[in-house]
Amino acid sequence: xxxxxxxxxxxxxxxTVSRALNGYPEVNEQTxxxxxxxxQANDYRPxxxxxxxxxxRAMAIGHVIPTWSQHEIVNPIFSDFIAGAGExxxxxxxxxxxxxxxxxxxxxxxxxLQARGAVDGVILHAPRDDDSRINMLQKLKLxxxxxxxxxxxxxxxxxxxxxxxxxxxxxxxxLLDFGHRRIALINGQETMGFARRRRQGLETxxxxxxxxPDPDLMWQGEMTEHLGYSAAKHMLALPEPxxxxxxxxxxxAYGARRALxxxxxxxxxxxxxxxxxxxxxxxxxxxxxxxxxxxxSSVREAGRLAAQMLLSLIADPNRQTQxxxxxxxxxxxxxxxxxxxSVVQPARKSHS
Numbered sequence: 001x002x003x004x005x006x007x008x009x010x011x012x013x014x015x016t017v018s019r020a021l022n023g024y025p026e027v028n029e030q031t032x033x034x035x036x037x038x039x040q041a042n043d044y045r046p047x048x049x050x051x052x053x054x055x056x057r058a059m060a061i062g063h064v065i066p067t068w069s070q071h072e073i074v075n076p077i078f079s080d081f082i083a084g085a086g087e088x089x090x091x092x093x094x095x096x097x098x099x100x101x102x103x104x105x106x107x108x109x110x111x112x113l114q115a116r117g118a119v120d121g122v123i124l125h126a127p128r129d130d131d132s133r134i135n136m137l138q139k140l141k142l143x144x145x146x147x148x149x150x151x152x153x154x155x156x157x158x159x160x161x162x163x164x165x166x167x168x169x170x171x172x173x174x175l176l177d178f179g180h181r182r183i184a185l186i187n188g189q190e191t192m193g194f195a196r197r198r199r200q201g202l203e204t205x206x207x208x209x210x211x212x213p214d215p216d217l218m219w220q221g222e223m224t225e226h227l228g229y230s231a232a233k234h235m236l237a238l239p240e241p242x243x244x245x246x247x248x249x250x251x252x253a254y255g256a257r258r259a260l261x262x263x264x265x266x267x268x269x270x271x272x273x274x275x276x277x278x279x280x281x282x283x284x285x286x287x288x289x290x291x292x293x294x295x296x297s298s299v300r301e302a303g304r305l306a307a308q309m310l311l312s313l314i315a316d317p318n319r320q321t322q323x324x325x326x327x328x329x330x331x332x333x334x335x336x337x338x339x340x341x342s343v344v345q346p347a348r349k350s351h352s
Contacts, residue, residue: 001042010038021093060095061085061310062119066106077223077249077277077299078125081147084303085123092311094120107136114142120314123147123306128191143317145310147302149193158313160306160324164194164276165201167295167328168246171274172205174293174330175244179339180272181209184217184242186231186252195220195248198276202246214240223248228255236263236271243339244272250285253292253335267291272336276328285333293333297326 007014012035020027020035027035038044063082082096089096097119101109110133113119121143124133131150134157146159175183185202188195199218206213216238219231228247235242236259247253253275257267265271275285275292277299285292309322 001044003044006035006039006042006044009042010035057120057314058117059093060097060119061089061307062097062099062110062113062122063125064099064101064106064109064113064122065125066101066103077251080299081303081306084298084300084305085307086303088304088307088311094311107133110137110142111140114140121145121310123310127193129193129196143310143313145306145313147306155321155323158309158322160302160309160326161194162297162302162326162328164328165197165204167276167297167330168198168201169205170201170328170330171246171276171293171295172202173208174336175246175272175274176205176209176211178244178272178336180244181211181339182214182217182240182242182244182343183211184231184235184245185213185219186228186245186247186256187218187220188223188248190220198248217242223252225251225255225258228252228257229259230255232256232259233262236260236265242271243343244274244336247273247275249277250275250292250294257335268335268337270340274336285331287334290331290333291335293336294331295328296331297328302326 001009003014003017007017010017012031016027016031017035020032021039082098086096097113099109099113110122113122119142122137124131124137124144124146125148127134127146127148127150129150134146134150137144138157144157146157147161149159149161172183183202183206185199187198190196190199203213217235219227219235221227221231228251232245232255235245245256247256253273256273260267260271260273267273273292274294276295277297285294305324305326309324312322313319
């Protein structure tokens, strides 16, 4: 079914149907819902080229990936985000343009995308402290949504993020309630806002219990299986090893578990582990209860929400700035339990 046939089926003009499908604000909500329902029922798929000519848009969304973070492309976390975003793009008739560039060419890549009119907007990944890309995109007047947040005031741009600080504070309290005091953190790179907030969350929980973090148990790096393995192996060899670990992702958790098994330790009995981000299509935290206790959040859902937010911004550039802060749910698994009786730890300090 083409646009003309869909219009005749609905008894509406092609202009009205096109504007309804493209989210123009002047189309009333009742008409928009009727058009969208008919398009879905009749499997209508707009021709991207024709749609672009009619709307003056590129009908594409850009994702610029610098080589310093190129590993993200094969990372299940990034893949799930792209899958969620892609679902929203496809539903709206948009294509995805993925550009991998050298570090020094990243800023130029955004400028060229805007100058060529190659995309209608971009998703900004892996925001860093005081990220200069925010200001650059605002000056370019290129619609964008950030997956995450930066340290600068965050009310001037659109973003979708998980409440990482709350998630890791909750996870920390879970371990502290089990009696753990030697708690390790295997974190992402703390130049990134999400990782810094995660450390703050754990430190807040520990401070409330009168526990001082041990610098020897605080690790950060690229979130890979190797990071989890090497960090856990090193810390387990310390004179006072950790009895619990809070790790940045399920991938990292698998590495930490490998180190435990090599040391002859049992997960959840000898050492407890809480992981983050356990909802991934190709790496599942399965079981009843699941293997790992986790602060659960869906990266795929974050991708879908970020894409929908950007598409709304493209449809109405004057719409109010949006921010979505997702809550992570603590899921009890098999990987956490009380401190082993043989381990002597500092008592909880009094708050008096």
